Amino acid sequence: xxxxxxxxxxxxxxxxxxxxxxxxxxxxxxxxxxxxxxxxxxxxxxxxxxxxxxxxxxxxxxxxxxxxxxxxxxxxxxxxxxxxxxxxxxxxxxxxxxxxxxxxxxxxxxxxxxxxxxxxxxxxxxxxxxxxxxxxxxxxxxxxxxxxxxxxxxxxxxxxxxxxxxxxxxxxxxxxxxxxxxxxxxxxxxxxxxxxxxxxxxxxxxxxxxxxxxxxxxxxxxxxxxxxxxxxxxxxxxxxxxxxxxxxxxxxxxxxx
Amino acid sequence: xxxxxxxxxxxxxxxxxxxxxxxxxxxxxxxxxxxxxxxxxxxxxxxxxxxxxxxxxxxxxxxxxxxxxxxxxxxxxxxxxxxxxxxxxxxxxxxxxxxxxxxxxxxxxxxxxxxxxxxxxxxxx
Numbered sequence: 024x025x026x027x028x029x030x031x032x033x034x035x036x037x038x039x040x041x042x043x044x045x046x047x048x049x050x051x052x053x054x055x056x057x058x059x060x061x062x063x064x065x066x067x068x069x070x071x072x073x074x075x076x077x078x079x080x081x082x083x084x085x086x087x088x089x090x091x092x093x094x095x096x097x098x099x100x101x102x103x104x105x106x107x108x109x110x111x112x113x114x115x116x117x118x119x120x121x122x123x124x125x126x127x128x129x130x131x132x133x134x135x136x137x138x139x140x141x142x143x144x145x146x147x148x149x150x151x152x153x154x155x156x157x158x159x160x161x162x163x164x165x166x167x168x169x170x171x172x173x174x175x176x177x178x179x180x181x182x183x184x185x186x187x188x189x190x191x192x193x194x195x196x197x198x199x200x201x202x203x204x205x206x207x208x209x210x211x212x213x214x215x216x217x218x219x220x221x222x223x224x225x226x227x228x229x230x231x232x233x234x235x236x237x238x239x240x241x242x243x244x245x246x247x248x249x250x251x252x253x254x255x256x257x258x259x260x261x262x263x264x265x266x267x268x269x270x271x272x273x274x275x276x277x278x279x280x
Numbered sequence: 281x282x283x284x285x286x287x288x289x290x291x292x293x294x295x296x297x298x299x300x301x302x303x304x305x306x307x308x309x310x311x312x313x314x315x316x317x318x319x320x321x322x323x324x325x326x327x328x329x330x331x332x333x334x335x336x337x338x339x340x341x342x343x344x345x346x347x348x349x350x351x352x353x354x355x356x357x358x359x360x361x362x363x364x365x366x367x368x369x370x371x372x373x374x375x376x377x378x379x380x381x382x383x384x385x386x387x388x389x390x391x392x393x394x395x396x397x398x399x400x401x402x403x404x405x
Contacts, residue, residue, distance in 0.1 A: 055305075057304075084305070085307045085308055086299075087303070087308070087330040088310070089330075104329045105390040106284065106327050106389045106393065107311075107327060107328050108329070136400040137400075137403055137404070137405055148405075155405070160405060165403060165404050243313075243314040243403065245316070
């Protein structure tokens with residue numbers, strides 16, 4: 024149970040980052056005149072998803088690239104088609120921290136082809152202070168399969184991949200914890216730590232970049248799956264906050280922890 | 281109805297002009313981007329997928345008008361018309377063609393593109 028927990032509490036004291044939950048009050052389509060209007064029904068193309076905190080929005084202005092809003096059985100989500108759907112925020116200034124937490128409610132529909140669920144910056148290969156999530160990716164070459172994968176990079180990238188026991192289609196609560204100075208990348212799935220990498224992440228803090236959702240820089244490696252939420256406080260959260268946020272995200276995805 | 285559209289490299293510029301005419305504004309010039317798909321012969325395609333209204337296919341095949349927002353001649357109407365002339369619509373998947381803008385209906389666009397004979401160009405993260 025998420026009780027009275029609000030993701031906004033993770034950002035108290037000026038912590039940077041978005042809390043993107045695709046419910047009607049935060050989710051907007053766009054008219055031909057350029058006006059953003061709240062979504063009203065399943066299937067509406069989503070042009071803007073506003074964060075619950077920090078005045079951040081993820082947007083997609085190209086009509087064909089918009090994910091669709093869906094709701095049912097008390098849940099709401101965005102469907103990314105694996106062909107061209109993607110969203111991105113404006114640059115988020117994470118330069119004050121080398122620690123990061125990302126909570127995601129996500130369903131992967133396929134383990135065929137490499138896909139990006141989220142990535143900080145246009146391309147984490149060419150930028151420092153970044154992170155990404157690549158559902159189904161083994162973490163090397165172009166090998167995909169029954170995995171969940173995340174990575175982080177100060178100046179050296181390190182990934183954490185689950186065992187090969189998570190085949191698509193699958194809905195999970197994914198928690199991605201990063202500490203550059205502490206050389207630690209942790210991946211939790213449905214409340215259980217499934218992978219951790221403790222090798223050198225290099226140096227520095229996270230960067231001031233756009234957060235891309237559903238693709239690399241809105242142009243490639245498109246995600247085929249469902250998005251139930253993404254909460255990204257620019258800090259390492261406490262154990263109690265992990266428990267509360269995972270419970271919150273479980274309620275948003277229908278996952279039972 | 282959802283359409284999956286395969287655009288060969290040679291038609292990308294023209295197809296993006298058509299997308300601006302049929303879409304909402306200049307941002308639709310980014311509809312066909314990276315060449316992330318290929319056919320069995322190795323021809324490369326940029327693909328798009330979107331839900332469309334019941335009247336979309338008729339509108340897309342009717343005479344094109346410069347959009348009202350385009351008071352700057354931003355859209356290359358000749359290119360849009362070339363792209364329209366190269367369009368193929370089908371309610372069933374047909375093989376993508378390297379000289380056509382092939383649009384096929386299907387609820388699952390990734391599956392529709394596969395049925396159109398297209399596979400992802402392999403990439404590394």
